[in-house]
Amino acid sequence: MPVTLMYHSVAEYESDPFLVTVTPGRFRRQLNWLQQRGLRGVSMRELVAARRRGDTRGLIGLTFDDGYTDFATEVAPTLLRHGFTATVFVLAERLGGTNDWESHGPVRPLMTLDEVRAVAAQGMEVASHGLGHVSLPDVPVEVAAAEIRRSRSTLSALLDQDVAGFAYPYGHVGRREVDLVREAGYTYGCAIWPSAQTSVHALPRAYVGERDGAARLLAKIVKQRIVGRAPAVAR
Ligand SMILES: [Zn+2]
Incomplete structure (x- = not known):
């Protein structure tokens, strides 16, 4: 499976205890860098379809967890300017709410x-991140x-419209959760890479943060690519 990156929020910030925020300037530089390397960021829907056709050359999966407002105001417009798409994993019972599952840190x-x-x-x-951000196992x-x-x-x-994908809250996933996701029709x-589970219903993703300049981003992509080639990855 081609490399997939995991983001949460793109915004200017003062405090980010969970390291889930990338500033807009850094985000633009990361997208420019991908583009210069001949990579096009796509949603998981497009990536999984390309994988079925057997041609994922030049594609990299882009995902955003939790569905923060900045996905609509900052992320989507920036992606569109680059000709990219992405998947956003939202919480079905939290639309219009806040990230109040975190007991401390900034309210978003x-x-x-x-x-x-x-x-x-x-x-x-x-796509889906569940109803209320619960650690499923x-x-x-x-x-x-x-x-x-x-x-x-x-x-x-x-x-x-059909909802094809599910992202496990906190990346917490075991065999039981993988089976439930498959049985639910996703x-x-x-x-999140590395994960004990690897299959199309538990795809690994590399975390991307504010400190990921060109060198660190390249290292993450190369690392995930090498591991992704291992025969243990089920189809
Ligand atoms: Zn989340």
Whole structure:
């Protein structure tokens, strides 16, 4: 599977205890750098389809977890200027809310339903991050199943389109969660690299942060590419 990058938020910031924010200037430089290397950032939907056709040359997956408002105001316009797309993983029961699952750190607004619909209309893929940002292996199976299934049906109804992907909150995933995601009808699932699970329902992604200049970004891409080639990766 080609390399996939994982972002959360693109914004100017004063405090970022969880290191999930990249400034707009850094983000633009990262996209310019990808473009100069002949890479085009695409949504997971496009990447998985390209993989099925057997030709993912020149593609790199771009993903954004949680669905922060800056995806609509900053990320999507910047991606469109580069001719890129991306996948944003939103929380079906938190649209228009905040990241209040974090007990400390800055409060950040999440996209409203109108904003989510607007980015979908611009060609961005909207996929599921569950209902309320729960660490799935830590809850009973009925709760995990509801997070996975109900978020898909809710988002599909709100957006009037199929929801193909799921990203595990906190990257926490075990065999049980992978099975639930596959059984719920998702085409793919996104974990965080390195992960104990690797399959199309637990694809590895490389974390990208503010400190990732050209050299560090290249190192992450090369590392994930080498590991991604290992025969242990199930299809
Ligand atoms: Zn998240």
